[in-house]
Amino acid sequence: MPAIVAVRGSADLNLLGKAVPGAAVHEIHTLEEADPEQARTADVLVLRSGVRLGAAQLPDWPALRHVIRAGSGLDGIDTSALAARGIALHRNTGPAAYAVAEWALVALLSLARRIPYGQAALAAGEHAKTACLTEPVSRMRLAIWGAGPVGRACGRLLRPHVRELAYAARPSVPAHLPQRPADTLPAWADSHLVALPLGPQTMRLFGGGFLSAARHRSPLLICVGRLGTLDLPACLEALACGDLSGLALDPIDQDDLALLPTGGPPLNLLATPHIGAQRTDVRSALDAWVASTAHRVLTPTGSQAR
Known part of the structure; x- marks a missing residue:
């Protein structure tokens, strides 16, 4: 059973569950507070801005194969460390x-x-x-x-x-x-x-x-x-x-x-408190994109199936 972990504010959990039926979907406040078992088994990690993910954090996520960034910024994400582990990075630069x-x-x-x-x-x-x-x-x-x-x-x-x-x-x-x-x-x-x-x-x-x-x-x-x-x-x-x-x-x-x-x-x-992209249409578009991306990478019909 595939496992998805989403940092709070990065995804609509209901949409994720519908997009990947049977997947275990978990929400966390921060990477540091993630349940060790959830981190150990996660196939997909969904991030928002302000989250740091690199060589120091990746050992806690040994099964990770995909990182979905709900937006465009890469600050805090060590793309070289992801590439060295063969972890695919997906982001959407358009809606916001x-x-x-x-x-x-x-x-x-x-x-x-x-x-x-x-x-x-x-x-x-x-x-x-x-x-x-x-x-x-x-x-x-x-x-x-x-x-x-x-x-x-x-x-x-x-x-x-x-x-x-x-x-x-x-x-x-x-x-x-x-x-x-x-x-x-x-x-x-x-x-x-x-x-x-x-x-x-x-x-x-x-x-x-x-x-x-x-x-x-x-x-x-x-x-x-x-x-x-x-x-x-x-x-x-x-x-x-x-x-x-x-x-x-x-x-x-x-x-x-x-x-x-x-x-x-x-x-x-x-x-202002990082509200530039805080519009309902943007949030809806990003939530739908995150869900469709998770479906694409985790289901047998996706282009990067398990």
Whole structure:
């Protein structure tokens, strides 16, 4: 009997059970809290964002043959370790992209109109109307860092609202997209949207060097990728002193709460608990895809049957 283990929030257990009749389907909170017997016998592991799976964890999952990532991000997943064990990785990059782009548009408009600042000032007992006088978004230049599914969706949705848009030039950026050399963007753009994966080259990329180069434009900075691509303390300091005019952060997970400022003067800061893809249609599409993928890899009629 095949066994499927899903981290809470990564799958609809009822759909999984219907897709693979006879399978043992288990839900866990974290890999660390998994029942040892369930881990030992699992054929399929379904993950959401924020889960670490690599060489340190894999010995606890000796029967594992498939990892299904309900989304696109690979942060925390050691793909080399999976490949060395012959474990197939399945992920779906499509359904969430436009939902995240929708969040990015809300963030751009909110920061540009200084709505988070106005709200924070009111909560502190201040009426800061005059501090919320701004230039229109239609006069802004927008730089997008990252041209994966999310970055491209953001470009398509935000382009009609801004004056100019350019992607940070990289070999992987499709040739038809408008591009500028990355080192010229801090001096060019009024707003920056970060849609990069987290890796050695992108870790804290938006820190002291970027902030210094962009300071004279006092730009908006919007992160829809991974929080680790920002040097968050440096960005918050830049926001407080005016070197950034606005900061929007969606990928806030439970462990990141301590990084956010409490008290102090009002800031033009929008922070949300990783809700970019939290739409019912996206959730339904991903749940259906996870179930169909489990069916495909575990049933005799699937292309990778047991």
